[in-house]
Amino acid sequence: MLCYLPAYSQNSTPTVSENKTVSDNLAEQLQSLSKNNASDLVYLQTSKGIYETEEDLWFKGYVLDAQNFTPSARNKILFVQLIADKTDKAVWENKYEIENGFVNGHLFLQDTLQEGTYTLAAYSSASYTRNTNEFYAVKKLEILKTINHKAIVNPVAKDSILQFTTFPEGGNLVSGIQGTLGFKAVNSKGIPVNVSATLYENNKPLLDFKSSHAGMGSLIFTPDANKEYHIQLTEPKSKEQFSITHIYQNGKVLQLLRNTKEALTFKVSQSAALNPEIIYLRFQVRGVVYSIASGLLKKELTIKIPLNDIPQGIAEVTLFGANTEPLAERLVYVNQDQKLNIKTELDKSNYNTRDKASLKIKVTDENGQPVMAHLGLSVYDKLYQNQQDSKNILTHYFLSTQLKGNIYNPAYYFDEKNKDRQEALNLLLLTQGWRSYVWEEFNLKELGNIRTIVFDDLKAKVNLKKADAKTKELQPQGITIFSADEKKGTDLLMADETGAFTITPNDLKKGEGGYIYLKLLAPPESNYHIGFKDFSFEEINKERKIKTVLYPISAVLETKKEVLSTLPDRPGINKLKEVLITSKKKKVFRDKYIGKLDSLARVMQFTNDFYCTSTNYLNCPRCKDGCCPGTRAKPVEGGEYVDTSQYTQVSPCGPYLNDDSKVLVYHYYSNLTEAELLSKFNIVMFKGYYGKKVFYEPIYDEVTINDSSPDYRNTIFWKPDIITNEQGEATVDFFCSDINTVFLGNIEGVSGDGLLGVGNFEFTVRKNAN
Structure with a gap:
């Protein structure tokens, strides 16, 4: 006998209300734990998998709610690093603005980067926490000086060590x-x-x-x-x-009999020596309990769980006894068809160089209904495809972030060409073992409440320059915030009575592409200053050293395989050697506002220079040692002094080794370092959001198509913010380059209600294709 809220006539059997109470408790104890772990998951889509130095690396960040995969509004800042795998050190790190759950970003790959594998990693306040030991928000990339025209996959060396492990279904x-x-x-x-x-x-x-x-x-x-x-x-x-x-x-056994679009069918069995018992079967996906079945188990009991309105993904089915103790567990994958179906149609299959291509995109759900979706599209030379990377938005959200451990070639389970993919996926989950599911109740208990590493809001404080200083000066409370771009204006921040104030994500927009400045509204001689430093990346790096990065294990290509285009007449590119422009000035400041401070410092005669009144020596070494009879005085603009910059002494206060007197005419200039300049003006400087850049797209018409300048773009289109209309449609146009090759199109995206999807296409470009 089985029902979801069964009724029994015998007094020894639990009543309907008792069963409902038990079911409610089983649901509540799990869902309360998952509420404490409300978090986001970040996925990075890049314009291709292999890059050359001196290229732009384009990426799109998806910041989705961890439970329902909808775009998240929890955070506004995405902290991004490019890490060299060989040294495990970040070669690039910046902050990017999260806009409605998405990030449109890029970074430039300097020619100083060494060839090798790099990791693009992303962190937000709600996705990168101290609770977990695993980290998923990464994308592995290959960076080369020049791509090899015959990339060969080396055969994997044979390994004599073999690990063989068995996993009973349900656990026992x-x-x-x-x-x-x-x-x-x-x-x-x-x-x-x-x-x-x-x-x-x-x-x-x-x-x-x-x-x-x-x-x-x-x-x-x-x-x-x-x-x-x-x-x-x-x-x-x-x-x-x-x-x-x-x-x-003796014991109980849980077995999966069937997994269809409509329902899961399980059989629960127990030993003949055991007494009949009320059992409960809880079905949950990503911490949300969708159903709890209960029934009287004598010898065998068949339970069917309907899958209507259940989201795609890994589900955990847990068997509980009458006393709600867990007895068996099974992971299953449900509703694999519940996704975005992304269909693409090009106006041609073969193009001439510099041809205009038109791509129609149609997005539907599993029922063929149109869907409005947020898509990212890249079109690039097939030579730059990383064939061994099997990570995409489906494998990331549905498998890698849901299971503990690295998964071998997860893309196999989502490729409809593989007819055995559902059976293979069932084996994957059967052999994961107990507590491999991150949403399993025991794992959620271990996590506890979220403990944040990085924050959207940055804290600062107005402090005394010397902590033990005594002053009658009232603590200043006003702080202006501005950037070098005067068009962005100046805002006023106010500190509280303790001197504390907050810099918000909106404030970072002022310094997009550069630096932000905080100036204390106080006289120059004030005993107060702004105490502030952005420790975000320092905290990220500390935690990164103790976290395990989980990334799909690459599919093994057992034979050597060329990934070179079949068209051999690829144009060669001769790169000019880097030209470095230098200045005769002693300092070059990074920001034009610092240059203004430098000029202002000259006017205000901020300098550490002095001259000795008895010797007329500029910056007299004996005065510095305290053994000169003269006193120090500030030099006068246009005055003549003896240059001691080449003087050296045998010992402190000793004679000079070279005292060739050379008189110079003194002119004021700021010889202060950047830090000293900021301190003099009571200003603090920090980075804003990294600047946005528009992807370059040439337009060829009857005139420009004959332009003799070569077009060697290997990424001919990148658009991370395609939004389909109510009919689920979008159309984009782009122009081919001069490269004769096969081009790949990769499209990924998410809908407003958490449906995910991928699509791929390819076409050929060659000269005189028509």
């Missing part, structure tokens, strides 16, 4: 009850190893089996607790005997 094998035993074989690098093996019972062969996908597989048998079992591999052949997990004399 029980004597006398037929059960499913999943298994997984990998080498020491986590690469799957396909195996054939035999299950032995009391040293006699019982069952032959083999892996069916990526070193994973399953076998069904009825264990006996009074017998001994082991597994021996026949391919690759091994003398090692692998034991299976413990077999319980």
Whole structure:
């Protein structure tokens, strides 16, 4: 007997209200934990996978709610780093504005970067916390000086170490009850190893089996607790005997019978020696409980869980006993068709160089209904595709961020060309083991409440320059905030009675592409100054050293394979050597506002220079040592003094080794460092948002199409903010370059209600294609 809120006539059986109370408690205890962990997940889409130095790296950041995958409004700042994997040091770090859950960003790859693998990493207040040991918001990239025209995938070296692990379905094998035993074989690098093996019972062969996908597989048998079992591999052949997990004399077993679009069907069995018992089966996806079934279990009980209105993703099904103790657990993947279907149609399949291409985009849901979606599109030379990177928006949100551990080639499970993908996905979840699901109740308890690392609001304070100083001066409370761009104006911030004030994300817009300045509204001789430093990236780096970066394990390409375009007449590019422009001036300030301060310092005669009244020496070394009879005085503009810049002494207060007197005419100039200038004017400087840049798109008409200047763009289109209309449609146009090659189009996106999707297309460009 089974129902969701069953009624029973016997007094010993729980009533409807009692069952409802238990069900409510089981739901509430999980959902209250997930509420405490309200967070975001960040995904980075880049314009391609392989870059050359002196190129722009374009990226789109998706900042989505961790539970429902809708664009999040929790945070306004995305902190981004480019990290060299070889040294694990950031070679670039800046802040970008999050606008309605999305970031449109870029960075320039300096020619000083060494060739190798780099990690583009992104952090926000609600996605990068101290609670978790894992970090997902990264994109692996290859950066080269010049791309190899014959990129060869090196064969993977053979690994003699093999790890073979078994996983009972639901968690336990029980004597006398037929059960499913999943298994997984990998080498020491986590690469799957396909195996054939035999299950032995009391040293006699019982069952032959083999892996069916990526070193994973399953076998069904009825264990006996009074017998001994082991597994021996026949391919690759091994003398090692692998034991299976413990077999319980009595217990309950949870088995998945069917997984369809309409429902999940489970069978719950228990040993004959156990008394009938009310059991509960809780079904949850990403911390949201969608149903709890209950029933009286005698020997076997079949339970069907409807999947109407359930979102795509990993679901956890947990079996509870009458006392709500967890007895078994099973991860399943549901509603894989519930996604954005992105269809693309080009006006041609082959283009001439510099041709105009028109692309129509149509987005629908699983029922064929049009969907308004926010899409990112890149069109690039196939040579710059990283074939070994199997990460996309689907694998990131549906698998990598939901399971603990690195997943081998997750894109396989979302490629509709793979007819066995659903069976393979079932094996993946069967062999993950207990508590691998990040939304599992025990994991949520371990996480506790969110502990933030970086913040959107930056804290600052007006302090005394010397902490122990005594002053009758009233603490200034006014602070002006501005940038070098006078058009952006000046705003006023007010400190509270303790001197504390806040810099908001909106304030960072003033310094977009440059620096922001805070000036204390106080006289120059004030004993107060602004105490402020942005420690965001320092905190990120500290935490980064103790977190494990989880990234899909690349699919192994077993044979050498050229990724060069089939068209051999790719134009060569001769790069000019870098030209460095230098100045004869002693200092070059980074911001034009600092230049203004430097000029102002000259007018105000801010200088550390002095002359000795007895010797007329400018910056007299003996005066500095305190052994000159003369006194120090500030030099006069246009005055004549003896230049001592080349004087050296045998010892302090000793004679000069070279005292060739040279008289100079003194002119005031600021010889203060940048930090000294800011301190003199009681100003603090920090970075605003990194500046936005428009992707370059040439337009070829009857005149410009014959322009002799070569067009060697390998990324010919990048648009991270395509929004489809109410009919789910959008059209974009772009122009081909002079490169004869196959171009790839990659499109990814999300809808307002959390549907995700990817789309791909390709076309050929060659001269005189028509």
